[in-house]
Every structure is written in C-alpha cells, then in structure tokens.
Amino acid sequence: MSTDLQTLGLTAHEEELYLLLVDSPPMTRKALSLLWNHTDSESGAMLVSRLEQHGLITTLAGSPERVAAIAPDVALADLAERRIADLAEAKDRATADLRDRWVQVEHGVDARDVIEIIVGRSAIHQRVRAIEREAHQILAFDRPPYATEQMDNPLENRKLQEGCTYRSVYEGSSLEYPGQMESIRGAVGLGEQARVLWGVPMKMNVADRKMAIVPLETAPETIEVAVVVHPSALLDSLCVLFDLLWERATPFGDPNADDTTAPVTTLDREPGQAALLTLMAAGIPDKAVARQLGVTERTVQRWVRATMAEHAAHTRFQLGLRVGRGSSPVADS
Template sequence: MAEQWTGRFGGLGLAADQELLYLHLLGSQGLTAAGLAAAVGMGTERASAALGALADLGLVERPAPDGTVWRTTAPDVALEELLLRRELELRRTRGRITELLRTYRRTSTGADGDLVEVITGREAIADLWRSLQLGARGELRVLDKPPYIRRSDPELELASLARGVRMRVVYESQVLRDHARLAEIHRYTEAGEQARVLPELPLKLALVDDCWALLPVSSGTAEQSVLLVRPSSLLDALTGLFELYWSRAMRMPPPDSTEPPRDRHHQLLTLLAAGLTDESIARQMGVSTRTVQRWVRELMDRFGARTRFQAGIQAARADLL
C-alpha cells in the first residue's frame, strides 16, 4: 500500500479511504480511479465512491466528460473553504446546546438535577475541567488553592489566553511557596492572566463564562467529587463570592528583582500582605532571607510601626498597596 492512514484530516470529516486517496493523488496528480485504487490497495468501486465524496467536498476535480483522470484542486483554497464550512457547522451545533440541555433537564431525576450535578472520580473531574477550559469563550475566574487533581497543563491555559479568553485568578499564598508553581504562574501572567494573591481562600472555585461553576463537594485533602453548577441563584452567589475575594486580593508582583527601591518596597509590601513567609519572599525577590528582614525593618521604621500589620495599614493609607 502506497499510503498509510494518519487521521490527520479527521477534523475536516475525511474518512480513511478519502484521506488515503487524497494524499496519494496530491503527490501524483492525474490518475484514473483504477490506477489510484491499485496504488493504495483498494477496490475500484470503493475508490470511485471515495473520490466522489472528495469531489463533493471540493478537494478533487472530477474527470472531464471526455477523460478519466482525477486531479486535486489547490489545497490552500480547497482546505480553507472546507474549514470554513466545518466552523459554520460547529457554530450551528453550539446553538443547539440550549435545546439539548432542556431535553436533558426534562429527563433528569431529582429536583436538583437541573441545576447541580455531582461528578465523581479523579479522572472524570480532570476531564470535565479540561472540557470546560477548552469550551470557554469569554472569561475564566478561579480561586486557586491545593489540593490538586493533577498537575495543571500550561499549554491549555496559554492556548485559552491566546484565543482571547480573559482569565482572573486569586491564588492562596501557600501555592506561591512552590518555586516551580510560581514560575508557572509568572508564565501565565506574561501571557495575559490577571493574578492576585491572598493569605487564605475558603474553597477552590472555577467559574466559566457565567454558565458553569465547578467546586469541591468537601474541603478534604483528596478531591473525589465536585459540583457542576449551572445558571441559578447558586451560580450568582458563587460569582459574587469570587468578586468579593478578587476585590480584597493583592496584585501579583512581577518576578523582577532589578526594580528601583520604591518599586521593590511595593513588591515587598504586596508579598507581606499576601501572607508569604520571609523565606518565600526572599526566593521570589532573588535575595537572602536576612535582606528581606532588613527591608521589613526599614519599612517599619519608615512608618513608625511596631508590627508588620501596622506597617501594612500605614502603607495602604499611603497608597503604596
């Protein structure tokens, strides 16, 4: 057989026979149906049917009335047109989701089946979260804290940001003590994520496009079940909860230790307000723990404060936070 099916055009709706014939004809040009069938190890009748389907898709030209030779059309034009057609079909299908959801709700058991669904199992939860991320079109809002189902997929979030999805994330300061995780977060913020930090968060929460919320059933150390919440007063309440914590959180400072002193003090105050330890602050700012302690003492002296908390209050009053 001259070609092997790769499935590379499966997203365009091409079946195995169609792809095999298209790829072979693309590299040969000007073959009869019988010649193509022999080249790929396929029956002539089966090859003719596949070629007819390719012609309907605009990928090949049918033989002239006085000929038997098949040829491909220009791939850039033909494939672009086919892609546009597929995108239109997908948009139409997306428009039917609401109708399908109504049918699903009518057949769901239990009064709460319409609005809240329990998802059980680590793999099922991870797959659901991945699907929600891939389906996001407007905004993702997240309260982020351990434990995690599995390590995050940076490429998935970066792809969402690249296609214009707005992302706002509030991280619990405990997360930032992991150097690898912190580097990952900085990668996200450089790509456009808006990140803030708080000493503690009450729960993990993800909001997708004002359509869904995902949160754990319990706050234990191992997540085995989550709630998928659809549009309802509960979803509105969870949205309000996120916005409340977002408004209270401190902006994540950039990973840059070469800033001028005033900016360095601002970064230091932000990290202190986020609840990070001296060791974590030193690691993030690229200095020693003793240097951090010295800077903290300088700030306390500057504001005439006897405690770090008092220094934070004075800094907020001075618009340094």
C-alpha cells in the same frame, strides 16, 4: 493516520486513495485506475472527483493529464478549516432547533437539574476545561491540592488573549509551590485580575455566574468528586461568597511593573527591592518572595529590615500600618 484523516471528514476509501497518491508520483487517471483494483468499492473516478472537491489533489496540465496530491501541509490545513466551519454551522443549527423544542416543554426545577456529580480526576479536569472554554468571565478560587506540578494554564492564557475576564483569589500558602508565582505573574501580565488571601475555603470555578464547579470533599489530598452547580440559590450564594472574599483579598500586582503609587523611599534601591512592599502586602512568605525576585531569603530579610528602618517601624505589622496610612519614610538626621 486513518483516524486522523477520517476525523477530517474523509471516508475510508477516500483516505486510502489519497494516501496512494501521496506515496506516488503524478500519474494518469488510467494508471490510477489500474492501481485502484478494489472490486467491492466505489470507482476510482468517483473518488478522484471527491478528493478534488476536498482540495487534496489537483490535475496537472500537459498531455496526457496527470493527477497528483497537493502538499499535505497546505491541503490538510484548508480541509481542517472547512471541517471546523461545517461543524460550527451544524452546531448552530442544531442548537437553534433543539433550543426551540426544549423551551416548548415545561421544565420544572429538580435537584438533578441544579447539581451534577462528577466522579474521577480525569472527568473533573475535562469538565472544568469544557466550562472554561465556553465562558466569557471566570471567577476562581485557587488553592492546593494540585493534580500536576505544572502551575500554568495554557487554556486561560489563550482565553485571556481572546478577551475573556479572569478574577482569581489565590490561597496564600499556594504561593510557596514551585512555579506558582511565575504562573500568576504570567497570567497577570496577560490581563488576569489576581488577589491573594489566606484561608481560601476551596477550589472553585464560576463561569459567567451561570455555572460553578467545586470539589465535594472537605480538605482532600486529591480531588476525586466534584459538583457542577447550575442556576439556583446555591449558585447565587457561591457568587456572593466569591465577591466577599475578593473584597478581603490583597491585589497581586506585577512585581516588576513601575508602581507610581508606592511610598517614596530614601534608600537607593537594589534591583527588585521596589517590589518588596507589594509582595509583603499580599502576605507572601519571605521564601516565596526570594524565589520570585531571584535573591536569597537572607537578602529579602535584609530589605525588610531596611524598609522598616526607613519608616521607623519596629515590627512588620507596624510597617504595614504606616505604609497603609501613607506615611513617608523618616529622613536621615
């Protein structure tokens, strides 16, 4: 508790007196001074005054006057908001001052200014989150391995709701991981622009095209070393790589959304079957399609055969070509 209250800006003695009042019924200032018998500390009267300024205690009307702790859920919320505002103002002042001092010094290009080496999964995770937290646009390559079985990214979901732009290219094989399809679907629902590509070369996050973080190892089982790339020709190249693969990747739409551009079919569709072509076009395996649509793999294969028959296609490749050319299903004779 002490660490939490002091993080909110209380001194050790302010915290101790506040906890005393939380654990006690309203009392007079005289009674409080008798309980506060720290000879080596500030006077109780001074601490009470500061706790009142913090909005943690109040004086009750009546005779004699008594002091009491305000309900913690209200008082600490207000204190936290003021603390956050103070920290934001301090950050802005320090940033303005230090930025002015920094630009007055001639900073030459040094390899250490272009690339940082981050070692350790925990340190890498923290740095990725720190970069993502400050960004307005994220370009991402997503592929295995994954540090945890939890696929969704709460920070991304919050940033999307705040208006941050996310453009992500997912490795096709990653869609077979449990929870990945649901995670992408949820992010797309919040505004992420997602595409699927087989052969995504690496994990990568690019923030505002000003900074990137990528693993240093080649095809690792786990990621232990990563590099942060600052503005440079190398960063520009990574951005160009993203743009090229983005153009090659297949858009991942919401499988449950109405698709007015989908080819008209002659079959009476079963629930979920309308999403089949969208998922097939993304290169998603039958097993992952089945898991996403909540049906068996045999049902997906039956739907595929029915769709191929509609378009008089003998192979999936031929089906893709015909649908891509906008051909209509073959009417029953």
